Amino acid sequence: MEKTYDPHKIEQHWYKIWEESGYFAPSGKGEPYCIMIPPPNVTGSLHMGHAFQDTIMDALTRYHRMRGFNTLWQPGTDHAGIATQMVVERLLEREGKTRHDLGREKFLEKVWEWKAHSGGTITRQLRRLGASVDWSRERFTMDEGLSRAVREVFVRLYEEGLIYRGKRLVNWDPVLHTAVSDLEVIAEEEKGHLWHIRYPLADGSGHLVVATTRPETMLGDVAVAVHPEDERYRHLIGKAVRLPLTDREIPIIADDYVDPEFGTGCVKITPAHDFNDYEVGRRHDLPQINIFTPDARLNDNAPPRYRGLDRFEARRKIVADLEKLGLLERIEDHVLKVPRGDRSGAVIEPYLTDQWFVKAGPLAEEALRVVKEGRIRFIPENWTKTYYQWLENIEDWCISRQIWWGHRIPAWYDADGNIYVGRSEAEVREKHHLGDRPLKQDEDVLDTWFSSALWPFSTLGWPDKTPELETFYPTSVLVTGFDIIFFWVARMVMMGQKFMNDVPFRDVYIHGLVRDAHGQKMSKSKGNVLDPLDLIDGIDLESLVKKRTAGLMQPQMARQIEQQTRKEFPGGIPSYGADALRFTFAALATTGRDIRFDLGRIEGYRNFCNKLWNAARYVFMNTENQDLEGEAEPTPVDRWIRSRFQQALETVIESIESYRFDLAAQATYEFLWDEYCDWYLELAKVSLAEGTPAQQRATRQTLIEVLEAFLRLAHPIIPFITEEIWQKARDITGIDGDTIMLQPFPLPDETRIDTEAESEVAWLQQFILGLRRIRGEMNIAPGKPLPVVLQDGSRDDRERVERWRPYLERFARVESVRWLEAGETPPEAAIALVDELKILIPLAGLIDKEAELQRLAKEITRIEKELPRVEGKLKNPKFVEKAPAEVVEKERQKLMDLKSRLMQLRKQKARIASL
Known part of the structure; x- marks a missing residue:
């Protein structure tokens, strides 16, 4: 074995051997165990969240493979409609072109080219992390097989009346010109205004004051609503107001939706441009007046002077005109949540348009029932409530997107506007006897989440009845973040129940969000993103600065990000190796919502790998070419370490089975570091040096056997280093097998628990x-x-x-x-x-009393000076209120430690003084 542990020399070497030897494929024997990888974007790259959940999935897969299960970890990528289309459109922009210049077919050719060129990044990175997925079964959501499944599901749902086309309010991105899902909308607080506008009563007897954050939408108002119990306005219900800047009269209506305490208690109702107003409009059978074009300019439903204006330009003009007419009562500052498209950054408009929808109610009932019956288990259990909450209040799902990259909707129209849905145009023509009547396919594509919802069975060959589908569906566990419980988890359950008549997975393990050391969300704009590959391979400071400041949406942030990076990583990021990163992720996998990633932790687990390497070298030096056969007489120390290993083993198995990877990592770490290395390897030196031949033999056997079993125990979390060391341990012990991956996971043996030795x-x-x-x-x-x-x-x-x-x-x-x-x-x-x-x-003569008293006095004085400084900081309200919570907590802990240390030193000084 090499003297020092170098992950680079072993990691890629072993991965290549594992993959080429076919070790990742199902064995075909044993009980099935299957995990579907949440498909990352095909053009994306591995971020910390991916690396975290892939570590967890790989640990589960490796553990069950070693337990004799027939394991399949199914890999694949998602076509990621909007995200991928935007990337390619940006590339065209550099050439001064748009997708419309190319036309649909040529543009899609470009996207496929881009996918072929950059689609391998994430799979290369998965390999680097050690993911034991079955690459021979890799799938892509736009593969022909998966596309066929998508068409099949669409047609069947349509035929059952569960898919329909209708005019509804959707989230509209005016830059991308498409509907987007709630998931793709990020609402963050921004500073804005509340405009208080007078709406004159139609009979000339006065006016109502309506407060709005979006005055431009007033041109689409169809009513003013008040609360039915609001005494101020009860006498006006049923009357009308004149809508300013237009020649329309609109009614005053009563609705419980209005909060009489907010603003003036009068609310403008604009059903075509607000989700709540849309519902009010439906209740009162109000008209819907859309005033925007798809790119958020005012259309012909607006008065002529505002037509063609951008919405924000129109806002300025409308406010100025209201002021001239004396109808603007006042403007106040107001903090509001502004919805923006996560891809384009544009302010999202609620927009009335023809779209395709899934009637979600009947599907949601089934999805609720299976969880309530306990057929699907959420871990941690509290996420069940979130799942229920969403499904109990579910809206119909808008599945059409006005983009080109994706699964095209399998619907055709004739010249009269009749809709024909089928698996292909040929099927449609034959079924409806259309002959050669001209047909035009729907231009829209399906929401990316539609194909993702079929992932657990489409990847296994559905709609065909394949052996894989028979064996591996339902899958065993889904590992995913809490942010997509609604968008993905619930929809997979809905589709699985509908088309397979069974749940898609038994367990759903929900993990937290990986944040930086200060608890901040990692984002490019904050400049705090860590690339898992940089932690594995290392990166110098200049390359890290360049990486963090390139391609920023807000280039003005570059200077601040550079300063922050230089301060935090003065020497760049050292190379830690994949095993240290994996161990860190396992140790951080608590049940909380947030996972704080701190480089100090990965440094500690890199040291753990070094400790294991050095321990193995010591064991091999004492066991290789030594007599391991014949009579053996274990010492109490040998019996003790075997017994302690059993206890650690029980904890690790119990923790993995209950998805507590943090506890499994802790038990693994503590056994190796605290018991095997710090105690056993040291104590064993006595019997090796002074024991009888039988005792020496027993100690050598124990050294190598416990190490070999520990390697199997730790393999699911740290696969590379355990494989490298195990190869040598196998040769010494004479175990059969080519790889640790296919060795049995150690199982507890009660006969090895030795309470007397312990x-x-x-x-x-x-x-x-x-x-x-x-x-x-x-x-x-x-x-x-x-x-x-x-x-x-x-x-x-x-x-x-x-x-x-x-x-x-x-x-x-x-x-x-x-x-x-x-x-x-x-x-x-x-x-x-x-x-x-x-x-x-006895201390007499053992210590220099005077020198020791002087040393203690000096240390006491130092702490007595430090204490008031820390206390003063914590008494300063500005520090406590403005400093980050973790900084304040650190100071509080420091104060407690200083007080405790001072008390100990004073006691010690008194003891020595009394000698």
Whole structure:
């Protein structure tokens, strides 16, 4: 084995072997276990959220593969309609062209070219992370097989009346000229205004004041609503107002939707441009007046002077005209949530347009029922409520998009506007006896989430009855973020129940959002994005700055981002390797909504990998070409480590089975670092040096056997390093097999649990730790031999002291042991306790009393000066209110630590002074 652990030398080497050997494919034996990868955007690249969930899915897949399951981790990518089309349109823009210059067919050719050119990035990155997906089954949502499934589902739903075409209000992106889903709309608080406008009563008896954040939409008003119980306006219900700037009269209506406490208690109703108003309009049978063109200019339904104006230009003109007419009562500052398209950044308009919809109600009933019956389990369980909430208040789903890249809607129109839906134009013509009548296919494509909703069964060959579909559906678990419970999880359940008559997965493991060390969401605009590949391979500072400041939507942020990056990563990012990154993700996989990623953690887990590497080298040096056969007599230390391994194993299995990867990682870490390395490898040196041949043989067997079992235990989380070390361990132990991947996962063996050995070694550890604590407190050099005086021990203690004497001499540097006689006065000493046994270290002559008192006094003075500074900071309201919460918490913790340390030092000083 190489002297130092270098992940780059081993990781890509082993992945190539695994993939070429076909180890990722289902074995065809055992109970099926299947995970569908949430398909990332085909043109995207791996971000921290992907890397996190892919680590979790890979750990589950590797674990179940080792448990003998017939495992399939199904890979694939999503065509990501709008996102991909935008990328290609931007490329055309650089050439001074638009998609319309090319026409639909040529444009789609360009998109397929782009997909072929850049579509492999994410799969290359998945390989780098160690994902054991079955690449031979990789799917793409626009593959012919999946496209066929999409057409089949559309046609069947249409034939059942569950898909229809209708005029409805949708989220409209006026830059992309398409409807977008709620998921693609980000509403963030922005500073705006509230305009208070007078609407004159039609009978000339006065006016109502209506407050609005969007005065341009008033041209589409069809009513003013008040609350039916509002005494101020009850007498006006049923009357009318004159709509300013138009020649229309509109009614005053009563509706519970109005909040009498907000604004003036009068609300303008614009059903064609507001989702709530749309519902009010339906209740009162009001007309819908659309005043916008698809690019958000005012259309011919607006008065002539405003036609053709951009909506914000129209706003300025309308406000100025209202002011001239004396109809603008006042303007106040107002913070409001502005919906913007996550792709274009444009302000989204509620827009009335003809679209295709899925009638969601009947499908939602089934999706609710299966979860209520316990056929699908959410982990953590509290996400079930979120799922219920959405499905119980579900709206019909708008599935059409006015773009070109995607699954084209399988509907055709004749010259009279009749709609024909079918799997192909040929099928439509034959079914409806249309002969050679001219037909035109619908221009729209389906929402990307429509094909994603079929992912669990379309990837397995549906609508054909394939062996894979028979074997792996329903799948075992879905691993996903909480942000797409509605958009993806619920829809997969709806479609799975509808077309497979079964749930798509048994468990849904919902993970939190990966944030930066300060709890901030990672985003390009904040300049705090970490690329998982940079953590694996490392990146120098200049390249990191360039990466973070290139292609910003707000170029003015570049300077700030550069300064922040140089401050946070003065030396760039070192190379940590994939295993250290994977271990970090597993350790961070708590049940919370947020996952704070801190480079300090990955540094710690890189050290863990080093620790494992060095431990393995030590074990191999002591076991390779050594006698491992024949009579063996395990020492209590050998029995102890085997017993402790059983306990760790039980914890890891229980934690993985309950999706607590953080606890599995913790148990793995603590066993290797705290028990195997810090204690066992050290204690084993005694029997290797001084034991009988049978004891030495037993210790060597234990060293290699526990290491080999540990490698199998840790493999699902850290696959590369465990494979590399296991290859050597296999040769020494004579185990059959070419790869650790296909070795059985270790299983608990109760016969190996040895409470007697655990109790013996626990006593020894307490004794040694007691002596180490005294050395630390009294500033006694680690190598200085200690005289030990013992008091009040039991007969068992006396026997144990003799039994463990070689270990105490070697690891605690004990030079002599003496028991106090009955009635003898104990010397002035530092004391440690092991249950009833008192361990006394006489201090006379062991320490330089004056030098030690001076050292303690100096440290006490330093802390006494530091305390008021920290206290002052925490008493400053500006600091407490304005500093980030974690910074304030850090200072509070610092204050507690300083106070505790000061108390300890004062006690210590008093003790030494009394000598």
